[in-house]
Amino acid sequence: MFNFDSTYLIYLLVGASTILFVEAVYLLFFTKASYRKNINRRLQLLEGKADRESVLVQIRRERGLTSSGDYRLPLLNLNRLVLQSGLSIGFTKLVMFILLGMAGAFIGALTFGQPVIYAIFIALFSGFVLPFAVLRILRGRRQKKFSAQFPDAIDMIVRSLRAGHPVPIAIGMVAREVPDPMGGEFGIVADEITYGADLETAMRNLFFRVGTDDLPLFVTAVAIQGSTGGNLGEILENLSSVIRQRFKMRRKIRALAAEGRASAMILSSLPIGMFAVIQLAAPDFYAGVWKEDITKLALVLAGCWMGVGNFIMYRLVNFRI
16 A cells, blocks of 8 residues: 555656756856846846836836826826836736726626626626725735835945945945845836936835835935935934834734634634535535525625624734834
């Protein structure tokens, strides 16, 4: 029963050796220039292009802005959500994907035998509610990654200032050495300063593009130093320490609230799991009531009530630091 053919083990080791050999050859010829080119998207676009302004315009258009950096849509909250989510496909492709998703959801609902009114409701949900939720998730992930990179970027700026460089040169160093999203955002700041924007305006545009809670402190410190003077390096060093302590406190709270999150996940998945088990064990158990209107209404009410409970548990285990 436990006999194992050594031939398969030899095949497995040969395959692993081939993969490691290819990786070794790749790393051997993986030059520093190609590494720097792939740090962030802005450096990729700058590869082989001498015109930084055209790259800046292209990045702005991909992020949902006009060529001058203004919002493209009159709906400021929606435009800001798309901008802060970090999508680089532009509004045209985004709308196209949403319309294709609505059409696919509508056709899929009709294929599974749902009435037309239900198919329309599912299509509207897929076209309005679902993209909004996905954009919020993408924005949250991007802001968390930006916040994790922010203290190291501030330390890099502090070291550059102590070496005698001005603030724009220090920001450009972050844009060259730090991966996305930090490197790309600071690269846009450096390009905006290069093409005529003052430092305070470029930093405020950075806050609008990212939207994290730590950026206003950084923007205010740079703005005050630019207007009244002062030791910006010392201020930013203290700011970096404060941000690290806040990040540490968030991790500590997350660890303490792990039990509450686990309870929420178990309580939320238990009804769905039991329903799946019953369907597998006794497929005809709900056959008599599955097509009744009262059953569908009860399922909708139960889902809404479960959503209220999940929201309450989410608020109990999440704190704003």
